[in-house]
Amino acid sequence: MNQLQFENGDLMPTLGLGTWKSAPGEVGAAVLEALRIGYRHIDCAAIYGNEAEIGEALERAFAEGIVTREQLWITSKLWCDRHAREDVEPALRETLAALRCDYLDLYLVHWPVAVRRGVKGSDDPQFFVSLDEQPLLETWRGMEDVVEAGLARHIGVSNYSSKRLHEHLGERITPEVVQVELHPYLQQPELFNFAREHGAHVTAYSPLGSADRPETMKARNEPVLLEDEGIESIAERHGATPAQVLIAWAIQRGTSVIPKSVNPERLAQNFAAAELELDDDAMEEIATFDQARRYVTGSFWQKPNSPYTMNWLWERA
Ligand code: A2P
Numbered sequence: 125m126n127q128l129q130f131e132n133g134d135l136m137p138t139l140g141l142g143t144w145k146s147a148p149g150e151v152g153a154a155v156l157e158a159l160r161i162g163y164r165h166i167d168c169a170a171i172y173g174n175e176a177e178i179g180e181a182l183e184r185a186f187a188e189g190i191v192t193r194e195q196l197w198i199t200s201k202l203w204c205d206r207h208a209r210e211d212v213e214p215a216l217r218e219t220l221a222a223l224r225c226d227y228l229d230l231y232l233v234h235w236p237v238a239v240r241r242g243v244k245g246s247d248d249p250q251f252f253v254s255l256d257e258q259p260l261l262e263t264w265r266g267m268e269d270v271v272e273a274g275l276a277r278h279i280g281v282s283n284y285s286s287k288r289l290h291e292h293l294g295e296r297i298t299p300e301v302v303q304v305e306l307h308p309y310l311q312q313p314e315l316f317n318f319a320r321e322h323g324a325h326v327t328a329y330s331p332l333g334s335a336d337r338p339e340t341m342k343a344r345n346e347p348v349l350l351e352d353e354g355i356e357s358i359a360e361r362h363g364a365t366p367a368q369v370l371i372a373w374a375i376q377r378g379t380s381v382i383p384k385s386v387n388p389e390r391l392a393q394n395f396a397a398a399e400l401e402l403d404d405d406a407m408e409e410i411a412t413f414d415q416a417r418r419y420v421t422g423s424f425w426q427k428p429n430s431p432y433t434m435n436w437l438w439e440r441a
Pocket of ligand 1: 142331334350368387391
């Protein structure tokens with residue numbers, strides 16, 4: 125299995141299992157099956173609402189001797205209502221308790237957006253917290269604190285643009301991983317290069333186009349990545365499936381990648397994609413498929429009562 129190396133020598137397996145949209149009741153079985161297949165990297169988040177069930181599956185996998193904690197790479201993410209510096213450690217401890225682990229390999233700030241704790245409903249005028257009230261660098265200090273406390277080995281950010289990333293350079297720890305939406309329709313070459321120039325690894329989320337997103341997160345008539353004719357024909361040429369081409373493309377590009385599945389056959393198929401080698405023609409052809417198309421636009425943050433806009437979210441350094 126391909127791995128990405130950190131400055132201290134730690135290794136992150138490039139292929140991980142995504143758990144966004146994996147429903148309680150099925151996520152535990154999916155994680156257990158993934159570990160049996162050979163996955164050694166699980167991507168989680170508090171907001172996915174399924175960490176407790178993942179924790180049960182991990183405990184069972186450890187007890188059954190399928191894998192040890194040391195052999196695993198576990199990522200989770202800080203939700204937007206815990207951005208105060210002093211809230212980061214308690215939030216992480218809740219995630220660790222749910223996952224039944226003593227530490228995370230990687231903890232990410234989930235979005236560069238702060239919302240008020242305990243306020244339900246994003247239309248409430250009290251819902252959003254401005255950056256003046258809750259600066260992102262304060263949140264980042266909380267992230268640095270949990271590394272010092274030994275609760276997270278590495279820290280990074282998710283859904284940050286190069287501009288946001290730029291604002292974090294020169295801190296005690298610079299973000300070590302940037303996790304963003306990446307696939308042939310959204311290749312983000314500028315952010316990809318910026319992150320790598322500054323020593324951050326890049327993780328590709330929604331690598332298969334996340335067609336199982338809630339309907340409210342979908343645009344009308346959006347193209348289905350897994351049904352792209354160009355991807356299909358490359359798949360045919362390589363004796364692979366479209367999903368395998370998308371995963372192999374991400375790995376060959378140098379990112380880590382976290383396809384989600386709860387289906388045993390697709391879990392195995394996706395895992396096998398790590399062994400697929402795309403030829404140069406395929407890599408060059410896929411480079412031309414970019415259409416700067418986000419499936420996860422962040423439009424849910426842009427509301428009349430919100431200080432956050434999509435332009436601000438995705439602005440470049
Ligand atoms: P399922 O969980 O039933 O397998 P993304 O990783 O971009 O969020 O995409 C996840 C979506 O892609 C889910 O609907 C998932 O369904 C589906 N999926 C995962 N692996 C494959 C595959 N190998 N072929 C087709 N669809 C897949």
